[in-house]
Amino acid sequence: QVQLVESGGGSVQPGGSLTLSCTGSGIIFSRGVTNWYRQAQGKQREVVADIYSDGSTWYADSVKDRFTISRDKDKNTVYLQMNSLKLEDTAHYYCVYGPKCGQGTQVTVSS
Numbered sequence: 001q002v003q004l005v006e007s008g009g010g011s012v013q014p015g016g017s018l019t020l021s022c023t024g025s026g027i028i029f030s031r032g033v034t035n036w037y038r039q040a041q042g043k044q045r046e047v048v049a050d051i052y053s054d055g056s057t058w059y060a061d062s063v064k065d066r067f068t069i070s071r072d073k074d075k076n077t078v079y080l081q082m083n084s085l086k087l088e089d090t091a092h093y094y095c096v097y098g099p100k101c102g103q104g105t106q107v108t109v110s111s
Helices: none
Strands: 003-007 010-012 018-025 034-039 046-051 057-059 067-072 077-082 091-097 105-109
Touching: 003 091, 018 034, 018 091, 018 105, 034 067, 034 077, 046 067, 046 077, 057 067, 077 091
Parallel strands: 010 105
Antiparallel strands: 003 018, 018 077, 034 046, 034 091, 046 057, 067 077, 091 105
């Protein structure tokens, strides 16, 4: 059974950092592309970062140079390191692998 479980969300002040984790079961992240999406209240879902099977990455302009996506093959986990968080980063974040997505984790940036 394929399952993606995100963790690591929370509340931080602007300028703070969080690291999100997405652990997979029933799939192998290194064999495909994994995406981190986010959806803020009242807004459309947007993709923020991708990591491909060859390890290459892509970032949305809004998070470039602040967020880093990475993968631990042994732990079958994909991470999203988020630095210099802004108010507008507040959203529900979730990882996607193929047609599967997790329940997500909430990130709230507030002063």
